[in-house]
Amino acid sequence: MVLRLSHRIIRDARATSHLFLAARALGADGVIYTGQRDRTIEATIHEVTKAWGGHFDVTYQPKAAGVLKEWKTGGGDLIHLSMYGLPLQNVVDAIRTSPADKLIVVGGAKVPRLVYDEADWNVAVTSQPHSEISAVSLFLHELFRGQELSKPFEDAELTIMPQVRGKKILRRSGSGGGRDTRHDGSV
Numbered sequence: 001m002v003l004r005l006s007h008r009i010i011r012d013a014r015a016t017s018h019l020f021l022a023a024r025a026l027g028a029d030g031v032i033y034t035g036q037r038d039r040t041i042e043a044t045i046h047e048v049t050k051a052w053g054g055h056f057d058v059t060y061q062p063k064a065a066g067v068l069k070e071w072k073t074g075g076g077d078l079i080h081l082s083m084y085g086l087p088l089q090n091v092v093d094a095i096r097t098s099p100a101d102k103l104i105v106v107g108g109a110k111v112p113r114l115v116y117d118e119a120d121w122n123v124a125v126t127s128q129p130h131s132e133i134s135a136v137s138l139f140l141h142e143l144f145r146g147q148e149l150s151k152p153f154e155d156a157e158l159t160i161m162p163q164v165r166g167k168k169i170l171r172r173s174g175s176g177g178g179r180d181t182r183h184d185g186s187v
């Protein structure tokens with residue numbers, strides 16, 4: 001599960017939706033976000049999941065402190081991604097070894113001190129500033145050792161048939177048309 005802190009509807013809409021899409025594609029089972037509630041993003045992610053398959057939850061919680069407390073009370077691990085933390089390559093094996101459910105926390109404009117203090121691991125994906133999207137993507141890729149790249153997405157209405165060139169999409173029967181393939185990418 002990924003926790004995105006302090007979402008702002010106007011400024012962060014694009015980054016947050018891209019973060020959620022990247023988390024979904026790369027093996028997370030859902031996201032929680034704090035800050036401003038954004039029903040447009042929630043609807044977009046639900047639509048993507050319905051069309052492209054798998055299970056992926058989007059949950060809004062007003063306060064980060066409550067999410068962190070509940071996660072720790074439930075015995076889960078808190079992993080905060082921050083360029084100030086320990087290098088990913090040094091800690092990912094230990095994180096993977098822990099059997100506890102994992103909450104991967106990424107910031108927005110300002111990350112409260114509480115997050116650094118409560119985290120079981122503060123993890124740096126390089127010690128250079130970049131973005132929550134790249135940080136989560138690389139973290140998941142290392143955590144899953146690349147196996148997320150071939151993760152199946154059950155009950156998809158749409159499935160891409162990989163091509164050397166062009167686009168080919170399989171549409172599941174009963175999802176608005178017969179079972180067909182198209183080469184123009186229109187869906």
Ligand SMILES: C[S@@+](CC[C@H](N)C(=O)[O-])C[C@H]1O[C@@H](n2cnc3c(N)ncnc32)[C@H](O)[C@@H]1O
Nearest residue numbers: 081082083106107124125126128130131132135
């Ligand atoms: C765009 S950054 C936040 C920048 C903001 N100016 C600040 O100082 O908090 C958003 C989030 O991306 C993640 N992030 C950015 N660079 C990272 C890095 N090198 N390693 C791990 N996470 C990183 C962190 O979770 C951070 O809170």
